[in-house]
Amino acid sequence: AQSVTQLDSQVPVFEEAPVELRCNYSSSVSVYLFWYVQYPNQGLQLLLKYLSGSTLVKGINGFEAEFNKSQTSFHLRKPSVHISDTAEYFCAVSEGYSTLTFGKGTMLLVSP
């Protein structure tokens, strides 16, 4: 069975600082990896996805993530955050047509 661990429940950061949100997964087969963002009182929006190929994946809003198979990690990064990036971020894993398994989420809190 697949599982996802997001190591930080909350990450406070100042505006324009870099940030990394950590995600580790476990699976017995090849997986597809995703990061979603959830703004207050809204559904989930896809930030980026890793399917195959280059291990560095670029997404929307300046976010990127790196797939590391040996460490089973898929950490999300942004070089300079904005106040508007304050939201909950979810890492998720999928095995082909199977459904998404989510982590518990990381709340990114950006302050001025």
Place this chain on the structure above:
Amino acid sequence: ETGVTQSPTHLIKTRGQQVTLRCSSQSGHNTVSWYQQALGQGPQFIFQYYREEENGRGNFPPRFSGLQFPNYSSELNVNALELDDSALYLCASSLRDREYNEQFFGPGTRLTVL
């Protein structure tokens, strides 16, 4: 292109009642998945429907049931509501002709059970 829509936005029920939540898929999508997101948690998979049949189920009791209609819209029904059923219910649609499962989420229905 119309995205995934859900209704109602909010709902308040009492313990023991039954509830029906509705979801309209994104245009062109043929698969619908339902997730439950309790407060402070990540979404948990309830079940998935493909071509009007249940195509996978998470660790939820039978009182959680669903339907998918020919136009690929879907319903989630929950019987004998319990306090722990209070959560945000998310619907996601996808097109099952690819190797991976890129899902597009609706805004959710917030269910409160008193």
